[in-house]
Amino acid sequence: xxxxxxxxxxxxxxxxxxxxxxxxxxxxxxxxxxxxxxxxxxxxxxxxxxxxxxxxxxxxxxxxxxxxxxxxxxxxxxxxxxxxxxxxxxxxxxxxxxxxxxxxxxxxxxxxxxxxxxxxxxxxxxxxxxxxxxxxxxxxxxxxxxxxxxxxxxxxxxxxxxxxxxxxxxxxxxxxxxxxxxxxxxxxxxxxxxxxxxxxxxxxxxxxxxxxxxxxxxxxxxxxxxxxxxxxxxxxxxxxxxxxxxxxxxxxxxxxxxxxxxxxxxxxxxxxxxxxxxxxxxxxxxxxxxxxxxxxxxxxxxxxxxxxxxxxxxxx
Amino acid sequence: xxxxxxxxxxxxxxxxxxxxxxxxxxxxxxxxxxxxxxxxxxxxxxxxxxxxxxxxxxxxxxxxxxxxxxxxxxxxxxxxxxxxxxxxxxxxxxxxxxxxxxxxxxxxxxxxxxxxxxxxxxxxxxxxxxxxxxxxxxxxxxxxxxxxxxxxxxxxxxxxxxxxxxxxxxxxxxxxxxxxxxxxxxxxxxxxxxxxxxxxxxxxxxxxxxxxxxxxxxxxxxxxxxxxxxxxxxxxxxxxxxxxxxxxxxxxxxxxxxxxxxxxxxxxxxxxxxxxxxxxxxxxxxxxxxxxxxxxxxxxxxxxxxxxxxxxxxxxxxxxxxxxxxxxxxxxxxxxxxxxxxxxxxxxxxxxxxxxxxxxxxxxxxxxxxxxxxxxxxxxxxxxxxxxxxxxxxxxxxxxxxxxxxxxxxxxxxxxxxxxxxxxxxxxxxxxxxxxxxxxxxxxxxxxxxxxxxxxxxxxxxxxxxxxxxxxxxxxxxxxxxxxxxxxxxxxxxxxxxxxxxxxxxxxxxxxxxxxxxxx
Numbered sequence: 001x002x003x004x005x006x007x008x009x010x011x012x013x014x015x016x017x018x019x020x021x022x023x024x025x026x027x028x029x030x031x032x033x034x035x036x037x038x039x040x041x042x043x044x045x046x047x048x049x050x051x052x053x054x055x056x057x058x059x060x061x062x063x064x065x066x067x068x069x070x071x072x073x074x075x076x077x078x079x080x081x082x083x084x085x086x087x088x089x090x091x092x093x094x095x096x097x098x099x100x101x102x103x104x105x106x107x108x109x110x111x112x113x114x115x116x117x118x119x120x121x122x123x124x125x126x127x128x129x130x131x132x133x134x135x136x137x138x139x140x141x142x143x144x145x146x147x148x149x150x151x152x153x154x155x156x157x158x159x160x161x162x163x164x165x166x167x168x169x170x171x172x173x174x175x176x177x178x179x180x181x182x183x184x185x186x187x188x189x190x191x192x193x194x195x196x197x198x199x200x201x202x203x204x205x206x207x208x209x210x211x212x213x214x215x216x217x218x219x220x221x222x223x224x225x226x227x228x229x230x231x232x233x234x235x236x237x238x239x240x241x242x243x244x245x246x247x248x249x250x251x252x253x254x255x256x257x258x259x260x261x262x263x264x265x266x267x268x269x270x271x272x273x274x275x276x277x278x279x280x281x282x283x284x285x286x287x288x289x290x291x292x293x294x295x296x297x298x299x300x301x302x303x304x305x306x307x308x309x310x311x312x313x314x315x316x
Numbered sequence: 317x318x319x320x321x322x323x324x325x326x327x328x329x330x331x332x333x334x335x336x337x338x339x340x341x342x343x344x345x346x347x348x349x350x351x352x353x354x355x356x357x358x359x360x361x362x363x364x365x366x367x368x369x370x371x372x373x374x375x376x377x378x379x380x381x382x383x384x385x386x387x388x389x390x391x392x393x394x395x396x397x398x399x400x401x402x403x404x405x406x407x408x409x410x411x412x413x414x415x416x417x418x419x420x421x422x423x424x425x426x427x428x429x430x431x432x433x434x435x436x437x438x439x440x441x442x443x444x445x446x447x448x449x450x451x452x453x454x455x456x457x458x459x460x461x462x463x464x465x466x467x468x469x470x471x472x473x474x475x476x477x478x479x480x481x482x483x484x485x486x487x488x489x490x491x492x493x494x495x496x497x498x499x500x501x502x503x504x505x506x507x508x509x510x511x512x513x514x515x516x517x518x519x520x521x522x523x524x525x526x527x528x529x530x531x532x533x534x535x536x537x538x539x540x541x542x543x544x545x546x547x548x549x550x551x552x553x554x555x556x557x558x559x560x561x562x563x564x565x566x567x568x569x570x571x572x573x574x575x576x577x578x579x580x581x582x583x584x585x586x587x588x589x590x591x592x593x594x595x596x597x598x599x600x601x602x603x604x605x606x607x608x609x610x611x612x613x614x615x616x617x618x619x620x621x622x623x624x625x626x627x628x629x630x631x632x633x634x635x636x637x638x639x640x641x642x643x644x645x646x647x648x649x650x651x652x653x654x655x656x657x658x659x660x661x662x663x664x665x666x667x668x669x670x671x672x673x674x675x676x677x678x679x680x681x682x683x684x685x686x687x688x689x690x691x692x693x694x695x696x697x698x699x700x701x702x703x704x705x706x707x708x709x710x711x712x713x714x715x716x717x718x719x720x721x722x723x724x725x726x727x728x729x730x731x732x733x734x735x736x737x738x739x740x741x742x743x744x745x746x747x748x749x750x751x752x753x754x755x756x757x758x759x760x761x762x763x764x765x766x767x768x769x770x771x772x773x774x775x776x777x778x779x780x781x782x783x784x785x786x787x788x789x790x791x792x793x794x795x796x797x798x799x800x801x802x803x804x805x806x807x808x809x810x811x812x813x814x815x816x817x818x819x820x821x822x823x824x825x826x827x828x829x830x831x832x833x834x835x836x
Contacts, residue, residue, distance in 0.1 A: 032719025036726070040377045042459040042753040045726065050455035051376075083526035084375075084509040090526065149558075156566035164562035165554055167528075262368075262554040262563070264528045272372075272527065272555075275689065277719045 004305045012294045016287070019294075020072075023286040024065050027279050033057055034081035037276045055081050068283060078280040082273075087284045090269060097167055098265035101188060101257065102250045104181050108189035109246070113196025120197060121204025121235070122227055132197075140194035144253055148187040148260040155183060165262030184261040188253055192246045199242045203235035210234070363834035364548040365816065366569040367827075368560045372527050372553050375510040379451055379458040381495055381739060381824050386573055386808070387551050390826035391532060392434075393497030393515030396425065396444065397490055399743065399823045401595055404649060406490045410439065410498055410516065420485030420780025427476040431539045433500045434513075434520045441472035446501035448480075451492070456508075459740065459751040462777075463492040487779040488744035488751075495824050518544040518830050529553055545833040557691075561811075564589065570813040570834065573827075576691060580809045581636030588814050593638055593807040596823045597647035598739035601630065601692075603684075603700055603801045604754055608763045609732045611677035618798035619661075620671035621733070624707035625700055626663040631804045634695040639806030644791060645755065647742040647805055649823075652776075652787035660795050668707040678708045683732040685724070688715035690737075696803070697735045725761045726753060734761070741805065742823055745787055746777035754800050764799035 035052035043051075052058055056067075071078050077087035119125075119132045142150075156164035162179055170177040207213065208231060216226045255267025266285070273281035371384040378385060378393075389395075397406040397414075406414075413426045431439040450456050451464035458464070469481040482489070497515060499507055506512035513521035516539065519532035529552035534544055552569070554560045557576035561583070563569040572580075583589040603621065605612040612618060627641035643661040646653040672678055684701055686693040694715065701711045714731055716724070724730045740752040749755050750773060754762070757773035772790045779785045794800070808825045815835050820828035 030717070030720065032717070032721075032723035034719075036719045036723045038374075038376045039457045040374070040380045040382050040459075042380070042751065042756075043457045043726070044461070044759070046454050047457050047461070048726065051457070054455055080526070083372075084511070085526050093525070094527075152562045152566070156562060156568070160566055163568045164566035165559045166552060166563070166568065259556060260559065262552070262556075262559050264553070268555070269527065275717055275719070 001302075001306060005302060008298055008301055008305075012298050015294055016291060019290040020069060020283075020287055021065070023283050023290070024061075024068065024279075026286075027274070027277070027282045028061070030274075030277065032277055034277045034279065037082060068280070072287075077284045080273075080278055080281050082276045082278045083281075087280050090281060091266075091284060091288065094264060094266045094269040096169070097263050098251065098254050098258070098267070100170070100181065101184055101254050101263065101265065102247070104185035105189035105192065105250050105254070106247065108185050109192035109196055109250075110243075111193075112189070113193035114200060116193065116197035117200025117239075118204060118227065118232060120201035121208070122231075123205075124223070136194045136197045139190040140198070142190070144187045144191065144257050145260060147190060148183070148257060151183045151187055152260070165260075167261075167263045180261075184257050184263060187260070188250060188257045191253070192250055195242060195246060196239060199239045200235060203238050204231055207231050207235045358835075359545055359818070359831070359833050360835065361545050361833075362547050364550055365546050365571060365829070365832065365834060366563075367549060367551045367571045367573060368554045368563050368569045369551065369573040370553070370555055370557060370560065370575075373510075373524070373530060373551070375513075376508050377457050378497060378499070378507060379447075379456055379495075381459060383574060383808070383825075386821075386825050387549070387827050388513075388530065389497050389824075390517065390822060390828045391519045391549060392513050392517045392521055393499065394431075394517050395495070395497055395822070395826075396493040398494055398828075399490070401649075401823065404651075404743065404823075406493065410444075411493065416781055418780075420783070421482045423480050423482075423489065423781070424473070425478045425480070427478065428539065429476050431516050432537055433516055434535060435500065435503070436537075437500065437502070438475075439498070439516050440475045441478045443498055443501055444478050445470055445472060446504070447496055447498050450499065450504060451496060458496075460488070460492045460495055460747065462750045463488055484778045485780040485783075486746075487777055487781055487783070487785070488746040489781040491743045491747045494743075494822055519546075519549055522548075527553065540830055543830045545831065546829065549829065564811060564813060567813070570816040571819065572811040574808050575811055577635045577638050577806070577809070580811045581638065583811065584636075590812045590814060590816075592810040592812065592819060594809070594821060594825050595649065595807070596742040596821075596825055597639065597649065597805050597807050598742045598823075598825065599639070599806045599808050600642075600645055600738050600741055600802055601635070601696055601804045601806060602645070602736060602738060602754065603803065604730075604734045604736065604762050605799050605801075606728070606730045606732055606734070606761075606763055607799055608728070611672075611675060611680045612682070612732060614675045614677065615797055616671045616675040617677045617680075618801070619796075620668045620675070620677075620707060621704065622661040622798050622801040623664045623671065624668035624703045625661075625801065625803060626703055627661075627803050628663065630696050630699050631806075633699070634692055635804055635806050638809065639804045642802055642805045643795060645738065645741045645748060645794070645800070645802050645805075646745065649742050650745060651784055652745040652791060654788070654791060657791050657795060661801070663703070665703075665706050672708055679710060681710045681712070683712050683714045684735060685714040685716055685721065685730050685732070686735040687718050687721040689718045693735050693737070700733070700735060728761070728763045730761065736761075738800075744776075745790065746773070746779075749773040749790070750777055755794075760799070762799040764797065766797070769793060769797070 035048050039048045039051045080087055080090055083090055116132050116136050120129055123129045152164050155162045162183055166180055168177045168180050216230055258265040258268050270285050367387050373384050373388050374382050394410045396409055396411040398409050400407050410428050411425045412428050415424045448464055451458050463486055466482050466486045467480050468483045471479050473479050500514035503512045503514045518535050518538045520535050522533050523531045532549040534547050557579045560572045560575050561579045564572050580591050584591045605618050607613050631641050642658040644658045684697050686697040697713055701713055704711045738752050738754045740747045749757050757770045772793055810819055817833055818831040
């Protein structure tokens with residue numbers, strides 16, 4: 001196992017190094033730089049040049065790359081050209097918002113999708129099943145950028161129950177934070193809830209035909225207990241697989257929802273950094289994304305190898 | 317504000333209890349929607365004003381006029397003077413009086429006493445000298461650097477008197493005094509880096525979260541007695557104009573800065589909102605020509621372009637009627653404005669075709685570049701494209717990201733025509749022809765290089781402050797050369813809730829909230 005890990009990890013490091021070169025070069029291929037943004041639209045060439053020199057953008061690109069790389073190895077992600085704040089601080093704050101939104105959406109998706117899936121799967125009340133089925137179809141069909149606008153019009157503009165946009169950290173004021181969180185989380189979570197509901201319903205229907213369910217019925221177990229204690233737990237594994245994929249999609253979808261509700265998460269940070277040519281933040285964010293994928297891949301491979309000896313043997 | 321209607325439920329009592337608990341937690345304790353707003357009718361103290369704007373503040377450009385800073389400059393800082401909007405006569409702010417020498421090359425400013433910065437330090441003449449020297453620095457961005465650089469000698473006569481000597485008379489000296497916030501000399505570096513914001517203004521910065529917003533609180537030591545009324549201001553960034561509108565409609569904010577014109581217009585007739593169109597009228601949409609790109613090197617073709625464009629359609633369809641069509645850059649408040657000359661070019665395809673034909677450019681290919689981050693520019697570019705096709709040119713659109721666009725704007729790399737917006741048209745014409753990049757006689761976005769133009773620019777600049785001169789020759793030249801074809805002289809807008817009163821601004825559109833208050 002150690003030998004497998006010793007072979008797998010260096011290749012991941014090489015991937016990260018190659019990625020670091022690519023994420024350093026690509027943003028610089030676009031026209032304009034941070035000095036154009038910082039100096040403003042009416043600035044003279046001399047002012048732009050002075051700002052450019054102050055930012056260190058006139059240095060040899062190789063030197064700029066090595067300085068950045070050295071910083072990464074020492075835990076210094078650099079300082080944003082535009083925001084003038086440590087990149088780690090900016091990314092941490094944005095990541096906090098995106099993760100909060102994604103987790104809340106996931107919770108909503110699990111609760112709503114779970115309940116709807118059980119109702120649809122067990123199908124005890126035809127009327128209720130049809131109603132839930134219709135709602136699930138609706139949630140599946142309506143994208144977040146439509147449901148977001150509708151939710152704002154209904155709950156923020158018409159009845160003024162919840163704030164239309166903005167964010168507050170949970171540790172600042174949990175009640176206010178919750179109010180800001182509800183609509184974005186519902187908007188993001190609904191399509192995932194629909195996916196979970198459909199998979200769970202199909203899985204429940206399949207499990208209901210299993211012999212142990214009929215045995216339970218023959219033994220006189222109540223329908224409710226049978227569903228709660230036997231059918232749902234056995235129907236969950238395929239749903240969990242789908243859930244893993246959905247978490248990635250939730251993170252991607254969060255970017256759209258953040259824009260609608262004025263949240264300043266990772267998506268907003270990346271887009272603004274690209275548009276303002278804030279190379280340091282763009283490089284850090286892209287490399288961070290690559291690193292997440294590489295680490296997950298390595299961990300998956302290691303897990304696979306620990307379970308399946310054939311994988312370890314292939315390496316020899 | 318919140319009404320809860322919880323119906324008794326016979327079944328599912330636990331579910332009802334859970335829902336009720338959720339509703340109480342979410343809305344019963346306190347609300348994010350009505351946190352601000354207080355007071356009764358008439359000026360009252362208290363309340364936090366919530367402002368939404370589309371972009372983050374840009375501290376590195378605090379000595380420039382830059383739209384994202386409109387809510388910060390005059391709320392956190394003060395300027396030396398402020399123009400009266402009707403007479404354009406400078407009025408006292410931190411400078412209480414001034415004497416300009418007869419030849420316009422020397423000015424003595426008397427400064428207000430008893431003014432303190434937010435860090436408790438007294439405001440003195442040294443702070444004025446420091447701020448002017450900062451504007452002279454090459455690495456500090458400001459459109460009025462040419463004015464600061466014209467000051468060849470400056471000194472503090474005493475703690476509250478400053479004497480400036482100019483290398484020549486400068487007509488737009490008071491434009492600089494109005495645009496230049498007086499900064500604290502001890503923390504200027506931190507200001508540019510967005511770390512510390514120390515001014516003498518009515519509000520103090522409590523917290524700046526880059527990319528998200530700024531929190532301000534009342535400066536209890538403000539030099540204007542009994543002001544401001546508000547306890548504080550929250551400025552937040554909402555990149556989408558529609559989100560700004562929703563925030564305003566939901567009552568979460570009370571002022572939206574520079575929403576997309578069509579969004580602002582959508583609530584103009586609703587009594588719950590006010591759309592304030594700045595009377596500075598310093599948001600001018602134009603089509604520029606890179607005169608190095610054929611056939612735009614021929615003035616006849618540029619005039620043909622000017623005749624082809626349907627300015628009325630642009631005004632109504634893309635700007636919701638905010639502004640007025642014009643062939644000149646000037647606001648009606650500008651001493652250079654002339655009604656007849658402003659009406660020179662109108663939508664006349666026959667004239668356009670004739671001029672383009674005479675120049676042998678019929679069927680020529682042209683590109684129109686624009687900043688794609690600004691939806692209004694795209695809509696205008698599409699109308700211009702349509703009009704020029706009607707006039708016999710083959711036109712394609714080139715959307716560019718903002719840094720790319722501005723890099724090419726200053727570097728001269730735009731591929732032909734370009735749609736953009738300029739300001740600096742509301743005060744001294746010298747500020748436009750010496751400071752705004754599209755018109756800068758020394759170097760401009762069009763690559764238009766003319767001794768005659770430089771001489772005309774000099775003739776309106778080297779005039780003693782406050783004295784008028786003949787702007788007719790400059791206007792005639794601009795109308796004839798058309799390296800910039802002005803389309804619509806529009807305004808920055810402040811869309812407010814009707815609960816917000818007495819919103820002021822100076823002639824550079826810096827929000828002045830000394831007298832602002834929120835009613836219930």
